[in-house]
Amino acid sequence: MSRPGFFHTSLSQPLKTGVFFLLFLIVEKVKAQDCPRNIDFEQGNFNGWTCYVGSTAAINGQNQISLFSSGPIPNRHTMYSRPVDGGTVDQFGNFPVLCPNGSGHSVRLGNNLGGTEAEGISYTFTIPSNRNTYSLIYHYAVVFQDPNHAPYQQPRLELTVTNLDDDEVINCSSFTFFPNGSPLPGFFLSGQTDSVDVWCKNWTPVTINLNGLAGKTIRLFFKTADCTFRRHFGYAYIDVNSECSSEFVGATYCPDDTAVSVNAPYGYASYTWYDTNFSQILGSGQVLNLSPPPPPGTTIAVKLIPYDGYGCPDTLYADLRDTLTLTAHAGADVVSCNQQPVTIGQNPKPGIVYSWSPATALSNPNIANPRASPAVTTPYYLTIRSTGGGCINKDTVVVTASVVDSSLQLTGKDLFCINTGDSAVLQVNPIESIQWYRNNAPVTGATQTRYKAVQSGTYFARLTNDLGCTSDTRDEVVTVEVPRPAMEYPVEFALINDPLPLKARDFGSSVLWKPASYLDEPTNLNPVFTAPTVLEQLYTIEILTAAGCLTVDTQVVKTIKEIKIYVPGAFTPNNDGLNDYFKPIIEGFRELSYFRVYNRWGQLVYQTNSLNAKGWDGKIGGMLQQSAVFVWTIHGIGVNRKIYTKNGSVALIR
Secondary structure (H helix, E strand, C coil), rough: CCCCCCCEEEEEECCCCCCEEEEECCCCCCCHHHHHCCCCCCCCCCCCCCEEEEEEECCCCEEEEEEEEEEECCCEEEEEEHHHHHECCCCCCCCCCCCCCCCCEEEEEECCCCEEEEEEEEEEEEECCCCCCCCCEEEEEEEECCCCCHHHHEEEEEEEEEECCCCCCCHCCEEECCCCCCCCCCCCEECCCCCCCEEEEEEEEEEEEEECCCCCCEEEEEEECCCCCCCCEEEEECCCCCCCCCCCCEEEEECCCCEEECCCCCCCCCEEEECCCCCCCCEEEEEEEECCCCCCCCEEEEEEECCCCCCCEEEEEEECCCCCCCCCCCCCCCCCCCCEEECCCCCCCCEEEEEEEEECCCCCCCCCCCCECCCCCCEEEEEEEECCCCCCEEEEEEEEEECCCCCEEEEEECCCEEECCEEEEEECCCCCEEEEEEECCCCCCCCCCCECCCCCEEEEEEECCCCCCCECCCCEEEEEEECCCCCCCCEEEECCCCCCEHHHHHCCCCCEEEECCCCCCCCCEEEEEEEECCCCEHHHHHEEEECCCCCEEEEEEEECCCCECCCCCCCHHHHHHHHCEECEECCCCEEEEEEEEEEECCCEEECCCCCCCEEECEEEEECCCCEEEEEEEEEEEECCCCCCEEEEEEECCC
């Protein structure tokens, strides 16, 4: 069931096969008043058009596209403009996304994300009641993604032209494309694949012959849809010609031309040119060259034959007049910032020859709208003429070259300790506007030529001159370090004359043990201690970082004659502060593997592997134990790296 703004289509026998990438192109914009307003998108928006989004599905062996009206949706209805997108090409077909013969705008319908999405745009207009000779032309290039599904499951394009008053589809100008395992005529395999083969077709025109339909209401409807499995996409670039008549570009020429070239719409399979009475063939091909020009008022015709299956044959006419005048438009004066290219001139027009001087720093001095990137301010002179040599006209544009000095100087150190008095000062040359950034975020109030960095981070300045040119300086990484707190290491025990490796914290660039007594290398991170007598030695360890931060740790080393293990024979856990805990007293252990206590039934009542443990409090599971005898065992590694074990018993006394 349909509702206002909702369209539903079902197609089981399409006219053409293939997934698509469509581009309709505009030809030279003359007689635009003959066409409905903005049908060619030259306002740079969707005024007059209705946009749709929706989905596609395979239902009962048919592909069904369901659409509802909406405003333009980003990445589904995308407007392209020549000043921004003039050099952009499609990633699959490698052809421009904008018309290469003068269009200022074109529209991308859909995207390459898949997901059973469908999109559409439509335009409805009424042919003037006094215009029985009326036609439209659109151009397209198509790209097919071929996922090898069943036909009704494939991504697709639908183009429909409908006479709404009589509810008739104009079949010669209406198509459906979906992939079918092999390329259609005129297609080529893209060098850029997307998990499956992609087939492309270069520019092809379609004529919408609306002769004899004066006063009728016509709707153009373009639809795209992904595959029904959510994986494969379809999208289109759309534009419609600005002319709505059977006359075509090239109907006028200059009075001083020595020759005239008449241009028919490009992209047809064949062209045949005739005189007024169709009694003489004048030539073939898209362009008819006449030298000398015929008398003013001469009428010629061209029969257009489309590629097989891409429209109906049509005949266009031109009444040749020597009334052409040309005006050169070099464009408004512009600024080139930091030698970034800027576009000068205007969109090209067929039948005009362009020449720029000087050619220095121009992308191409022989096109209508080259890109200029001069190193110094340069006036560029444009000369235009018709292809027949007449109607010479000139204009000038000045491209001001503005280069922002983005040099950055560092005074001081980029790595320093916060308490040493060192600093990092960044500086740029004076300019209209300065903004300093730290870690890509603007620093509030930092707008001067000098900036003192007091925090670690990556710094740069964004500079803007009085002409609006902006440039960023290079990045400068500044590290401001804070000293680490000092640390007292656990006491180390060593046997007399037995080497003991010591270890300092590893975060500095240098280390110094003081004093150097009994150490093999006091500047080593891990010096070896060896003493010939019993003593207690206090060391300070000075750790200096690359930033200059100093941390002083301490280490006490005691030497002993032998490894000692003393375990009391009794303890009294009565909370009187005397002998309340049972633990071994160890001297010279490097590591305690375990100390365990068992009751007379072999139940483990206490264990630890810490040399600094408080000991057993005489409880099991929180319950006080009565007076009894318990057994213990100890296992550990001495500072001499030997294993020591000992067993015994202890009396718990209440």
